[in-house]
Amino acid sequence: MATEVLMPALSPTMEEGTLAKWLVKEGDSVSSGDILAEIETDKATMEFEAVDEGVIGKILVSEGTEGVKVNTPIAVLLMDGESPDAAPAPAAAVSSPVETREAPAAVAAAPRSEAPLELEVPDGTEMKATTVREALRDAMAEEMRRDETVYLMGEEVAEYQGAYKISQGLLDEFGPKRVIDTPITEHGFAGIAVGAAFGGLRPIVEFMTFNFAMQAIDHIINSAAKTRYMSGGQMGAPMVFRGPNGAAARVGAQHSQDYAAWYAQVPGLKVVMPFSAADAKGLLKTAIRDDNPVIFLENEILYGRSFDVPVMDDYTVPFGKAKIWREGTDVTIVSFGIGMTYALEAADILAKESISAEVVDLRTLRPIDYETVIRSVQKTNRCVTVEEGFPVCSIGNHLSAKIMTEAFDYLDAPVLNCTGKDVPMPYAANLEKHALLTTKEVVDAVKAVTYR
């Protein structure tokens, strides 16, 4: 019986890809292991191999097609002796994507987020749909053009074009002196980068994930964050440590931790965790120009998401300034980074039930814009915090204490913290889904504080 060859998922977060090239044609015999096609994901171009033996009966998706959803039939494979007519009708191109956990799927399906209320861009500025990935790359390229002392180092940042393609094209433009592949040696290259910063350069250190930065955390904290103080202001480390942070999908306990609260605790560091592409760009440019060590926490699931980014010569976003994405009157939902996807989804759902939520994106966690949060809570009298990290000593815990201290009399309900669960990240799909934060939990928390 004829079998359908389906568009494969070639990375934990891939939802669609480009069928770049067919390496077989209709009528070709193939056996398992033969390369059928080249498929471009958002991260890399991969070869796709046959699993079964047979003859290529029909090619359903022509080469060059972009946005082919995972699990879409792309060809029909006939067993010996079968005729092409026996092939099943091609499935509609809208076939459902491979089952992923709730949140990322919802992220991908969400419409481009509404424009923030706060105006940082002159009226009439042209906006361009840009992915977070492109925005980060553009920010680095712009700053590297602007300042010769800015350079990028990390694993696979140069010739491989970035493990997550963030540094795509940078080696071509800036050459191997400024875009440097390191051996797999986080402790060592983080220390070298700190020394380079002491010596007058402005390094950008890419960690393939912040999980691996634990090997380097001594240099981040003891060497980079504390030297300005210990030297009585004589020298410091103007540099950026950046990379994906938090959970991707199905990568287990050692690759899924959110370090926001860890770094936010350390004086001497600045900590940034953007949600939108515009903020990713504007905040990364600010981070590179900052004379202090900056922890820049990205998120793999957000990399492929598009947002409007203003087309401006030099778009920067200041640190310590939260953004109100949605105004509301009944409750304040405070979040940052990927937590914003749950916060905004919850606000949509709540609106249908006549609960008006104000959604605040902190954007930077050190410094934190307490003022915007407190002002919002004084208006709504209720607050729910949303983050993916562990619950103990979370950013939400800290905000709760701050709100209690500074706006106690305004509160009509206790502040509730929505976080990831207090467990190492499990691998099993069903368990992982429960370990992570869900939009429903945010909705339920809001209903609890609004007594609905």
Next chain:
Amino acid sequence: MATAKGATKPNVSKEELLEFYREMLLIRRFEEKAGQLYGMGLIGGFCHLYIGQEAVVVGLEAAAEEGDKRITSYRDHGHMLACGMDPKGVMAELTGREGGYSKGKGGSMHMFSKEKHFYGGHGIVAAQVPIGAGLAFADKYLDNKRVTFAYFGDGAANQGQVYETYNMAELWDLPVIFVIENNQYAMGTSIKRSTKSPSLWERGAAYGIPGEEVDGMDVLAVKAAGEKAVAHCRAGKGPYILEVKTYRYRGHSMSDPAKYRTREEVQKMREERDAIEHVRTMLLTGKHATEDDLKAIDKEIKEIVNESAEFAKTSPEPALEELWTDIYADA
């Protein structure tokens, strides 16, 4: 490894020998004074003295040029004095006063001088090794022909980050001299109890880094080895390793009961191998100086050290507002 006493090496002038004597003596007297102030409760916390190891930094500084950088561990007082930092500012930092190099906020282990290209003063064993390679990385990037001396001890030599750094330093031809000050004890653990490697510098061979062992009680041998290493780095040939065999007479820190070695072992080193005595003998037997000349130097050094102690006692404690400054560049 006995050195023929009094055999003045041909490559040294009278002036240079006198300078070595003066500099080594300054470190020793300074450290003795620091030990005294510690005993009086004027210096707190950890305080690691450099007594016995003076020839290492003095010899290597003689091989350095203006603009070259240096970085070391927490046993850092000698390095600071040898690179020309003001003894007053160093001593006042030890007492935690406003006049200290870090305004009293760093302490014995955390001092810096941008002006003298001294990059610390690091309290985490071996952390200064990759940072030192990073300073060299910056120099190479900026093409300014500078060399960095990254000092660390035999204890740090067993840290993984040293070897991560060796690998990248050689891979990228960084102009850094790794100076292993092998004083034979990592705190209380003798080298024989921490490794079976017959020598530490030879470990560089695994990464393609050349090096050599140096008699660290002979300041002229140290200088000669330093010049060779500097020439190697400045020629763009990448890093170089110097394993300088030395000995610390005092404990690891002020609170060290020193049960791990015998009094006789320490006494024997002091009597037979002392680096300052070595230069003193060369000066006298070579008729470069008289006892009176040396006495005059001793007196002069004593005055400098006393002045630094006086400054360190009288300099005020930092203003309370200092608690909140220097955390961020723009604060």
